[in-house]
Ligand SMILES: Nc1ncnc2c1ncn2[C@@H]1O[C@H](COP(=O)(O)OP(=O)(O)O)[C@@H](O)[C@H]1O
């Protein structure tokens with residue numbers, strides 16, 4: 001049984017008239033995984049999530065939950081619970097009533113209903129708040145009530161659409177850690193939609209990057225960060241210098257410099273993570289150092305971020321330990337960039 005994915009999206013697409021919100025897309029989410037759909041706004045994440053939930057009908061393809069084809073089944077027969085963006089709580093109900101609501105609809109015996117509601121409020125850290133109304137809660141607390149309201153249903157899948165978008169940055173970070181802990185402790189499959197890269201990296205076992213209605217690439221946060229396959233992934237996740245240019249026979253031209261790279265096809269690109277770029281203040285004794293001009297220097301605590309405009313090439317990010325700023329690097333300065341060839345990644349277009 002454990003080999004059957006919790007969710008399978010199989011060739012699923014969605015058109016709204018002439019607009020293609022999602023092109024035919026397939027992926028599987030293993031049981032108990034924290035799966036994140038990440039990508040820019042308008043890319044098709046919410047559409048995908050809502051088709052899993054049964055709130056939108058796919059134009060093509062099948063959705064399976066626990067191996068069962070549910071494409072033709074309504075939302076309430078799919079063993080999923082949903083946490084929506086914003087705080088969609090019932091304002092006239094107490095915290096306890098909000099959480100118990102779904103169980104009441106299911107006509108659960110009163111004792112069991114109270115027990116499960118109390119246990120869930122304990123899990124999300126809201127014991128003692130049972131009698132409050134949503135208006136008397138902070139944003140973070142309201143978000144926790146929403147989560148409790150979904151988890152109390154004990155469905156095998158919880159779907160979360162931008163669950164932290166309404167929170168400020170600090171709270172969002174704390175709630176990320178909590179979401180991860182809660183998911184690990186209940187072991188339920190979570191599918192979480194976000195446009196926020198850091199949020200995705202923090203909570204995900206697996207990330208699927210979705211943009212312009214297409215699943216670009218998927219993998220663990222570490223694989224996506226360290227070994228992005230697609231150029232778009234390198235542009236969206238982490239901080240990467242991306243070079244493209246006329247290329248042939250293992251050589252890619254950036255300005256006047258010929259970079260030797262492995263298996264370059266026309267229209268391909270290479271990327272190097274900002275922290276893997278070395279910056280020199282004198283021309284180094286290397287064939288493949290790229291000359292450029294520092295345009296920005298940002299002190300960010302432990303590290304500093306610089307933007308360097310490469311001669312005849314793009315402006316690229318460079319990350320340095322902040323102590324390297326002690327020598328007085330300023331905007332306008334001429335520098336040379338280089339990297340260990342093993343750090344350059346070749347991308348398909
Ligand atoms: N009901 C709808 N009618 C027409 N177009 C829609 C509808 N819902 C979404 N879209 C379009 O589908 C695309 C994907 O939207 P969505 O799934 O909400 O993206 P995301 O959640 O990644 O921001 C967008 O271009 C959006 O405008």
Ligand SMILES: [Mg+2]
Nearest residue numbers: 045046047193
């Ligand atoms: Mg959305």
